[in-house]
Amino acid sequence: MSGAVNGVPEFIRLVSHPLRWQLVTELARSDLRVRELVAAVDEPQNLVSYHLRLLRDGGLVASRRSSFDARDSYYHLDLDRCAEALADAGTSLHPALRMTPAPEEPPRRSSVLFICSGNSARSPIAEALLRHRAGNRVRVSSAGTWPKDRIHPHAVRVLREHYDIDIEEQAPRVLNPTLHSRFKRVITLCDKARETLSDNPPRAHWSIPDPSAGDDGRSSYSRFVSAAADIDDRVRHLLPSLKEDQP
Missing domain, CATH: 3.40.50.2300 (Response regulator)
Known part of the structure; x- marks a missing residue:
């Protein structure tokens, strides 16, 4: 992911679109196939595929052929890349917004x-x-x-x-x-x-x-x-x- 368009960080531009935000939210939970994403967001497959391509071009999403049924592909969200891009976007707005994530402890149970x-x-x-x-x-x-x-x-x-x-x-x-x-x-x-x-x-x-x-x-x-x-x-x-x- 590189640069900004009209001063807007590319990460913000990519994920601010409502459908792309839905897609990255679904992929944050699980790797999914296109038809599963289509069902999750209730939009036509051609539209979902178009926005997935934009997310792939932006470096946030990757795909890999299913090792069981090669006709299918699984999409995966790169959460480390998202974290870096989000931190860079905050810093570009104001240096005080530089993100330093606190260590997380899982809850009991x-x-x-x-x-x-x-x-x-x-x-x-x-x-x-x-x-x-x-x-x-x-x-x-x-x-x-x-x-x-x-x-x-x-x-x-x-x-x-x-x-x-x-x-x-x-x-x-x-x-x-x-x-x-x-x-x-x-x-x-x-x-x-x-x-x-x-x-x-x-x-x-x-x-x-x-x-x-x-x-x-x-x-x-x-x-x-x-x-x-x-x-x-x-x-x-x-x-x-x-x-x-x-x-």
Whole structure:
């Protein structure tokens, strides 16, 4: 995102449009497909696609093909980019408006369940990172729709080397039909899991490529590093929103 038009910061110009504001609000909660955004904002698909393109050109929104059904794409809001742009907009109005976000602590009584297909990489990484950041203030677990036999060794390694977290003794868990109801937040990290749970859709979706796909030995570890960094960014942004779960 660059510059300003007639003195108006580009971020303000982009998100001040009512429909674009609706779109970024929906995407702040979950990665979504175009047809889901169309239903959420109740506007024609061509209009939604036009405004999504403007948000993409502005660097606020990105898209990625579904790893389960390549005919679909998931849209994702870059919250770090939004935070930077919002801070720059405030500073451009007056230096005293420079934003310094206060650290957020999640409320007690929050609970989060992460789901992916095998419960061997993305969802256990998310579980471990949220537990690491929130301590005992959040009840967190993970499960798989088709759990594998073990946690992927690269998932164990990336958590140990980059976050000082040990999950070596953890084993994949199966998602049973009653598990959803025991958690206030249910988040899928796998396109296949989300699209096959359409009868009981999770509240939010993080469309993160499977780092073990096309596993080619040592080189695949870099994909786990990237996936863990993406998940950690999303976990950081999840923590303040858990206040909405307070009774």
